[in-house]
Amino acid sequence: xxxxxxxxxSGGGSNLxxxxxxxxxxxxxxxxxxxxxxxPDVYGLTRARDAGIPALVxxxxxxxxxxxxxxRLTAALETAGIELVCLAGFMRILTAGxxxxxRDRLLNIHPSLLPAFPGLHTHARALAAGVLAHGCTVHxxxxxxxxxxxxxxxxxxVLPGDDESTLAARVLEVxxxxxxxxxxxxxxxxxxxxxxxxxxxxxxxxxxxxxAAG
Ligand code: GRF
Numbered sequence: 001x002x003x004x005x006x007x008x009x010s011g012g013g014s015n016l017x018x019x020x021x022x023x024x025x026x027x028x029x030x031x032x033x034x035x036x037x038x039x040p041d042v043y044g045l046t047r048a049r050d051a052g053i054p055a056l057v058x059x060x061x062x063x064x065x066x067x068x069x070x071x072r073l074t075a076a077l078e079t080a081g082i083e084l085v086c087l088a089g090f091m092r093i094l095t096a097g098x099x100x101x102x103r104d105r106l107l108n109i110h111p112s113l114l115p116a117f118p119g120l121h122t123h124a125r126a127l128a129a130g131v132l133a134h135g136c137t138v139h140x141x142x143x144x145x146x147x148x149x150x151x152x153x154x155x156x157x158v159l160p161g162d163d164e165s166t167l168a169a170r171v172l173e174v175x176x177x178x179x180x181x182x183x184x185x186x187x188x189x190x191x192x193x194x195x196x197x198x199x200x201x202x203x204x205x206x207x208x209x210x211x212a213a214g
Contacts, residue, residue: 002031008090013044015088022180096143118146138182151182156208
């Protein structure tokens, strides 16, 4: 039976869509069983509802502090029988307690080749640094921000004339291939997590099609 996955979002949810599409294919080892947003009125919630997936908003702020917010998340995840959690553009830092509760079952996608450019504004920082290659990383979450065993990386070229938005769009193309691959490899047991490293499968680097042109 397909393993039940929750996706946590804060925005448009294009990575959520990639996960929905990939897991809807016959023979997929995972199914998106729940979507949770910490913001109301985001397009990702519409994507979930259009796919017939239960979608919840769990808000926070002055009236709901972090421990209470995370207790609500945990209750929703447990009630839905969730085994794996994917953060997909989820813009809220989670406490070490929550992260440890989901250790090795909590994934994140970050728009850079970690460990380069953790944090925000990754594309602008990559351009400012003059790197020739950039990309994305799907990793297991550890309590430190944008840190944890690397599952899959996607590589894109940085082209002359790129600005933040052209580079972000190119990175998103590989993000949409990397996240479903990472989830499938992890859920099917083809990756072995040993401390801070991942082993067990060779094809964990995806190249943007532009690389094929040499
Ligand atoms: C992606 O670039 C992801 O890497 C980052 O936030 C963005 C989310 O985009 N963490 P979307 O909501 O999946 O379209």
